[in-house]
Amino acid sequence: MLDDRYDLAFRLYPYERSADQDAATPVRHPVVVLGGGPVGVAMALDLGLRGVPVVLLDDHEGVGQGSRAICFAKRTLEICDRWGAALPMVEKGVVWNLGKVFHEDRKVYEFNLLPEEGHRFPAFINLPQPWFERYLVERIRAAQAQGAPIEIRGRNQVTSVEVDEDHARLEVETPEGPYSLEADWLIGCDGAGSPLRKRMGLDFEGRVFEDNFLIADIRMTADFPTERWFWFEPPFKSSGASCLLHRQPDDIWRVDFQIGWDIDREKELREENVRARLDAMLGEGVDYEIVWTSIYRFQCRRMRRFRHGPVIFAGDSAHQVSPFGARGANSGIQDVDNLGWKLAAVLQGAAPEALLESYDSERRQAADENILNSSRSTDFITPKSQISHVFRNAVLDLAEAFPFARPLVNSGRLSLPCTYDGSPLNGADALPGGPARTRPGSPCPDARLGQGFLLGRLGQGVTLLTLDCALPEGALPEGVTHLALSSDDDASGALAARYLGEAAQAVYLIRPDQHVAARWAAPEAEAIRVACDRLFGREMT
Amino acid sequence: MSEFVTDPNLADPDGFYADLLAAHEGLSEEESAAFNARLILVLANQIGAPETLRAALAAAAEAGARG
Numbered sequence: 350m351l352d353d354r355y356d357l358a359f360r361l362y363p364y365e366r367s368a369d370q371d372a373a374t375p376v377r378h379p380v381v382v383l384g385g386g387p388v389g390v391a392m393a394l395d396l397g398l399r400g401v402p403v404v405l406l407d408d409h410e411g412v413g414q415g416s417r418a419i420c421f422a423k424r425t426l427e428i429c430d431r432w433g434a435a436l437p438m439v440e441k442g443v444v445w446n447l448g449k450v451f452h453e454d455r456k457v458y459e460f461n462l463l464p465e466e467g468h469r470f471p472a473f474i475n476l477p478q479p480w481f482e483r484y485l486v487e488r489i490r491a492a493q494a495q496g497a498p499i500e501i502r503g504r505n506q507v508t509s510v511e512v513d514e515d516h517a518r519l520e521v522e523t524p525e526g527p528y529s530l531e532a533d534w535l536i537g538c539d540g541a542g543s544p545l546r547k548r549m550g551l552d553f554e555g556r557v558f559e560d561n562f563l564i565a566d567i568r569m570t571a572d573f574p575t576e577r578w579f580w581f582e583p584p585f586k587s588s589g590a591s592c593l594l595h596r597q598p599d600d601i602w603r604v605d606f607q608i609g610w611d612i613d614r615e616k617e618l619r620e621e622n623v624r625a626r627l628d629a630m631l632g633e634g635v636d637y638e639i640v641w642t643s644i645y646r647f648q649c650r651r652m653r654r655f656r657h658g659p660v661i662f663a664g665d666s667a668h669q670v671s672p673f674g675a676r677g678a679n680s681g682i683q684d685v686d687n688l689g690w691k692l693a694a695v696l697q698g699a700a701p702e703a704l705l706e707s708y709d710s711e712r713r714q715a716a717d718e719n720i721l722n723s724s725r726s727t728d729f730i731t732p733k734s735q736i737s738h739v740f741r742n743a744v745l746d747l748a749e750a751f752p753f754a755r756p757l758v759n760s761g762r763l764s765l766p767c768t769y770d771g772s773p774l775n776g777a778d779a780l781p782g783g784p785a786r787t788r789p790g791s792p793c794p795d796a797r798l799g800q801g802f803l804l805g806r807l808g809q810g811v812t813l814l815t816l817d818c819a820l821p822e823g824a825l826p827e828g829v830t831h832l833a834l835s836s837d838d839d840a841s842g843a844l845a846a847r848y849l850g851e852a853a854q855a856v857y858l859i860r861p862d863q864h865v866a867a868r869w870a871a872p873e874a875e876a877i878r879v880a881c882d883r884l885f886g887r888e889m890t
Numbered sequence: 891m892s893e894f895v896t897d898p899n900l901a902d903p904d905g906f907y908a909d910l911l912a913a914h915e916g917l918s919e920e921e922s923a924a925f926n927a928r929l930i931l932v933l934a935n936q937i938g939a940p941e942t943l944r945a946a947l948a949a950a951a952e953a954g955a956r957g
């Protein structure tokens with residue numbers, strides 16, 4: 350039967366009987382998304398907004414209570430903004446810029462994220478994952494009301510999958526019994542333990558880190574500042590080998606203790622033991638209420654390939670990282686951003702199926718980058734040998750005295766989007782003097798344009814951006830939107846600095862996921878057409 | 891980029907060696923290990939160039955592998 354694996358924070362999609370359950374033969378859908386975590390919900394939203402009919406199956410009726418992600422990065426907010434979901438997140442979330450690093454009882458240094466000017470969104474917000482998911486589901490509800498073809502089916506547990514060359518067949522268990530359904534494309538967003546991946550017998554290899562982390566989310570009105578505090582070898586009693594204190598909305602604080610490998614989970618989770626750690630850390634007389642506790646371990650690993658015929662994996666099912674650096678949900682949202690337009694283009698006949706191979710290669714590249722960063726952070730935070738411990742503490746001692754050692758301190762390198770260098774979708778880089786940060790493959794940096802922002806002006810499709818120049822006659826490919834800007838549109842000069850560099854004028858071809866496909870100083874119509882074909886994978890067949 | 895220096899480059903080899911030992915004088919084994927680690931990091935920052943640092947790591951490994 351259908352047992353709950355977790356309690357709900359928000360009941361958002363109660364079970365309802367679907368017509369598919371009464372169909373004589375299994376109904377075939379263009380896209381089925383398996384799993385309603387942040388990645389699956391985002392996937393359904395992106396596809397639905399593109400007019401692709403999508404069915405989302407989740408085995409619960411809403412968002413789990415478990416406290417997991419809290420840090421959502423700028424790129425995630427930019428993507429959510431394209432979906433029209435970012436504003437409530439920013440409103441609810443806590444913006445922080447200052448981080449402090451301690452070693453034992455000393456402050457080693459502090460850093461300021463110093464957000465660059467001219468971006469719509471802050472570098473990070475802290476927002477509990479259930480709220481993030483809830484805002485996405487609310488956005489789906491609003492989109493449905495306007496006709497977006499999205500269907501969420503709560504309490505629909507996929508119990509078996511048969512994969513054919515061009516479709517998958519699913520068995521689904523519901524409170525009213527099982528039914529079958531078919532999908533031309535099945536997107537596996539069923540999390541790190543992915544039953545789908547296991548059922549298909551697919552690999553998931555990488556490193557296991559032998560450590561346990563105890564999370565306590567506590568509510569307190571104490572006067573701690575809105576900063577990220579990280580201790581290496583904290584001085585307070587039984588606090589473990591490292592400790593993190595981070596603020597969330599609603600007077601809730603995340604405390605994360607690294608408590609070692611060989612532990613008695615049940616004992617550690619007992620309230621009096623959690624309180625003992627917290628009391629030692631927060632000091633006498635601080636009043637707080639424990640809202641959530643859990644112990645987690647982690648691994649850094651990924652599937653060898655993310656696409657297997659009609660089945661495509663996204664989010665934790667495809668790759669898993671340590672929480673240090675907040676690269677889990679953030680990278681999953683980027684998977685969605687990468688896959689949505691490609692799958693829509695294939696389904697709508699604008700691109701060959703081969704385009705989907707670039708999802709596989711680009712997002713594996715991103716996963717490797719995330720795993721690398723996350724493993725390095727972990728190796729710094731939890732040294733694996735005596736000598737690495739010696740070097741780690743040497744870095745901390747030096748960082749306290751000299752600025753040069755501070756960049757070596759690694760308590761998590763915060764999530765940044767991947768630049769798809771070498772992607773088969775990248776076209777010409779023909780802008781002499783153009784900035785490196787906007788080379789083909791890069792995510793477009795934002796810039797202020799009058800009352801609005803650049804990224805808000807890029808729609809859901811392909812954009813041809815001209816900066817300080819005109820397009821040659823007939824150079825705008827069909828279906829591409831022209832955005833004509835002048836560097837004077839941004840008096841701060843950031844637009845010019847980010848897109849022109851040393852160049853006097855520029856033309857950028859921008860993908861639907863806001864990554865640069867190609868750029869030129871003065872392209873011929875033919876060059877633009879070629880790059881446009883390439884970005885849709887029309888050259889790959 | 892400058893060549894990786896394997897020829898003598900210390901102005902006063904005996905003096906430097908004496909300073910190095912003096913710096914470790916009175917330190918426990920653990921303190922010495924920590925001191926060495928700090929020293930390596932300070933020197934690495936002086937060098938800066940990644941290729942030179944990689945060559946230095948390789949040279950240290952190579953010399954240790956002999957004999």
Ligand SMILES: Cc1cc2nc3c(=O)[nH]c(=O)nc-3n(C[C@H](O)[C@H](O)[C@H](O)COP(=O)(O)OP(=O)(O)OC[C@H]3O[C@@H](n4cnc5c(N)ncnc54)[C@H](O)[C@@H]3O)c2cc1C
Nearest residue numbers: 384386387388408418419420507540664665675677678679
């Ligand atoms: C302590 C901790 C802190 C973290 N902090 C951060 C952070 O600050 N920032 C960040 O970006 N990431 C963070 N992460 C990672 C983040 O939580 C995950 O990357 C994210 O939840 C992955 O989303 P997902 O949708 O891929 O999978 P999940 O969230 O695991 O969702 C999978 C969904 O599939 C459903 N499902 C599974 N099997 C079936 C089935 N057979 N049938 C139907 N439905 C099924 C599940 O019920 C679930 O709803 C953290 C993780 C941990 C553990």
